[in-house]
Amino acid sequence: MNPITRLPRLLAVLAFLLLWATACTSREAGNAPAGLEPAAALPKATAVLPEPTPTAEVIADACVTCHTDQERLTQTADPVVETEDESSGVG
Numbered sequence: 001m002n003p004i005t006r007l008p009r010l011l012a013v014l015a016f017l018l019l020w021a022t023a024c025t026s027r028e029a030g031n032a033p034a035g036l037e038p039a040a041a042l043p044k045a046t047a048v049l050p051e052p053t054p055t056a057e058v059i060a061d062a063c064v065t066c067h068t069d070q071e072r073l074t075q076t077a078d079p080v081v082e083t084e085d086e087s088s089g090v091g
Contacts, residue, residue, distance in 0.1 A: 066072065
């Protein structure tokens with residue numbers, strides 16, 4: 001490819017890089033674009049802490065308590081259903 005035909009593409013890339021570099025340096029210098037408030041004028045953020053979650057020990061104790069309660073196990077158990085043996089019958 002002829003270097004003369006590459007010239008417009010090279011100039012476009014250089015112009016883009018120049019604009020990008022100018023935009024980056026203006027933000028670093030504190031010159032915010034029009035319509036944006038400086039960071040100092042923004043309200044301070046307040047931290048909202050989540051509610052404490054139960055610890056692993058409390059959860060484990062609840063599981064052991066539920067799974068070892070014989071009365072609850074008897075109440076919530078599925079009834080025993082007798083089925084026919086699949087190996088018997090006409091075949």
